[in-house]
Amino acid sequence: MTAGPVAAATSAGRGRAALIGLAVLAAALAxxxxxxxxxxxxxxxxxxxxxxxxxxxxARREPAERPPPAAIPYFxxxxxxxxxxxxxxxxxxxxxxxxxxxxLQAMDALGIRKMxxxxxxxxxxFRHAYDAEDxxxxxxxxxxxxxxxxxxxxxxxxxxxxxxxxGEVDEALRRRFEERAEELVRMGALGFGEMTALHFSFDPATxxxxxxxxxxxxxxxxxxxxxxxxxxIDLHMEAVREAMPLPEGFVSPPNxxxxxxxxxxxxxxxxxxxxxxxxxxxxxxxxxxDWTTALSRELLARHPNLxxxxxxxxxxxxxxxxxxxxxxxxxxxxxxxxxxxxRFVIGTDQFFASPRAPRQIGPTRVGETARxxxxxxxxxxxxxGSENPRRIYKIAD
Ligand SMILES: [Zn+2]
Numbered sequence: 001m002t003a004g005p006v007a008a009a010t011s012a013g014r015g016r017a018a019l020i021g022l023a024v025l026a027a028a029l030a031x032x033x034x035x036x037x038x039x040x041x042x043x044x045x046x047x048x049x050x051x052x053x054x055x056x057x058x059a060r061r062e063p064a065e066r067p068p069p070a071a072i073p074y075f076x077x078x079x080x081x082x083x084x085x086x087x088x089x090x091x092x093x094x095x096x097x098x099x100x101x102x103x104l105q106a107m108d109a110l111g112i113r114k115m116x117x118x119x120x121x122x123x124x125x126f127r128h129a130y131d132a133e134d135x136x137x138x139x140x141x142x143x144x145x146x147x148x149x150x151x152x153x154x155x156x157x158x159x160x161x162x163x164x165x166x167g168e169v170d171e172a173l174r175r176r177f178e179e180r181a182e183e184l185v186r187m188g189a190l191g192f193g194e195m196t197a198l199h200f201s202f203d204p205a206t207x208x209x210x211x212x213x214x215x216x217x218x219x220x221x222x223x224x225x226x227x228x229x230x231x232x233i234d235l236h237m238e239a240v241r242e243a244m245p246l247p248e249g250f251v252s253p254p255n256x257x258x259x260x261x262x263x264x265x266x267x268x269x270x271x272x273x274x275x276x277x278x279x280x281x282x283x284x285x286x287x288x289x290d291w292t293t294a295l296s297r298e299l300l301a302r303h304p305n306l307x308x309x310x311x312x313x314x315x316x317x318x319x320x321x322x323x324x325x326x327x328x329x330x331x332x333x334x335x336x337x338x339x340x341x342x343r344f345v346i347g348t349d350q351f352f353a354s355p356r357a358p359r360q361i362g363p364t365r366v367g368e369t370a371r372x373x374x375x376x377x378x379x380x381x382x383x384x385g386s387e388n389p390r391r392i393y394k395i396a397d
Contacts, residue, residue, distance in 0.1 A: 073113040074373055074385030077393060078194070078234060078281055078309050078347025079103070080120055081138075083354045084130055092128065095354035096138040103352035104145060110370045113386075114145055114395065116347075119152035121196035121236055123208045124161035129153040132187055139188070147395060149193035149234050150184040151222075156195050159219060163212035177218055178225060185229045190393040191279070192222055193234030198262050200238055200247075200287055201254045202315075209254040215268040227275035232393055234309070234347075236281045237262050239291035247288050259288070263295070270303040277392055281347055283308035284333070286320035293320075293332040300340045307392055309347030310384075312368040323368060328375050337380055345389045346373065 083099035086092050107115060117139070122129035131153030139146050158177050162169055181192065197214040201207045212219070214237060226233050240262045246255050270278060283296065299306055312323055322333040337344055348369045373381050389395060 072373065072378075072381055072385050073111050074346060074381075075114050075116070075389035075393075075395065076107075076112045076348055076369070077116045077279070077345050077389050078311070078349050079115050079117055080194075080349075080351045081117055081135060081354075082351045082357050084128070084134060085357050086128060093356070094134065095356045096135055097141075098354035098356055099352050100138050100142065100146070102355065104142075106350075106352065106366055107145065110366055112370075114147060114397075116147045116149055116190060116389075116393065118149040118193040118234065121152045121156045121194045121199060121210060123210055124157040124164070126157065126208075129157065132184055132189060136187060144397065147190050147393065148188070149191040149232070150187065150189040151181065151192040152194040154180050155184075155192060155218075155222065159195070159216060159222075160210055160212050162218055163216050169217040174218075174221060177221060181222065181225045182229070185225075185231055189231060190395065191232035191234055191277075192226060193232075193279075194236055194281065195219075195222070195233060196236040197266070198238040198240065198259070199236055200250055202250075204251050204254050209256070211256075211260070213265045214262055215265040215272070219269055220272045223269060223273040223276035223278070226277065227273045230394060232277045232279050232307075234279050234281050237266060238288050239263060239286065239295060240288055241290050241295070244288065244290075250287075263290075263299075267299070267303070270299070270306055274303075274305050277305055277307060279307045279309050279345065279347075279392065281309050282311040282349060283344070284320065284322040285311040285313050285316040285349075287316055289317060289320075291320055293336045297336055297339065300336075300343055307343050307345065307388070309345045310369070310372070311347055311349045312372055313349070323372055323375075329372065334376075337376070337384065341380055341383050342388055342391075344384045345392060346385060 081096060081099040081103065083096040084092060084094045103115060106112070117135060119129075119131050119134075132148060132150035135148065139148050155177065158173070158180070162173060184192065196210050197212055197216075197219070199208070199210040201209040214235070222233060238259070240259050242261050244259050246252050246257055246259055266280075283291070286292075296308065300308075310322060312321060318325075322329055324330050346369055348366050350366055373385050376384065
């Protein structure tokens, strides 16, 4: 668990001016405080909101963050809206405008020029799954501030259903998968996301464990479609070099006792179609101990089509985070980004909630990312914050 934002800013040596800035931003952000944990909430709602907390922060909630803005306007390529929730009567309510207003407030306060939204990676057969159709009207209202990726609510469940069933992927399934992917691109998706090949459950009751080989035939097909249509793939995947026992802090079930390797098959996916731009989501958020800068550098060197979106969040392994408490950016991260300046983007992975949604869990962690950018040398900040996302996702404006 990290210290509060004021302590973090002070320890970074920002001093009095920063504190005054924080007070102004606190008013501007006006982020509702998270409500206390409630064991009885609905699974669908929780899944749409993402994990509430990680293994390292089971018992505590964070205060709303009041950070300094980044030094440059930037693009944040991986976020979600919590704008859809089931009612007690079994129906569903939506409030995308309300959730977007909350996101816009945070964006304006932090200097985020444009945000890419996407559905989380849903499991097969999930009743409250949603995809791009839900938030498209909002995107069309604010194309200046939002873009989107899609497939987390449709393509991802198809992959996992096929992986669970095992055996050959037949022609009919391939065709259905391809038609849906094409449809999402026609809608304006800048990529396919959020997809997952290995997703740990942070909460046995409500947050799913999902695993499918990264070189599953449908992932390979997705790479071919992405290459052909010149869009990106956003992939959530825990780093596992060799089979390992379930990392400490996670519960089995629903997680398995032994976790199968992901990296060898991930390299086969990357090599399958070098024209497919694959963004490995949540770099800096290591939950296995294997996602070191050494691993990232190895893969980046071998696969020019690999990119990484940086997520800075307090529940992951502290030794592999890009920001070290009281020290600013870790030297190994600075060196890696300098060595591969065209391969990193920012994806904070927040859930911006409608004020009407029964749960108000965020955003609470967006500020660390803004701080990270402000600590990068200006030339790297410009690339990571702006040039790279424009190029990788083909953002026109
Ligand atoms: Zn994710």
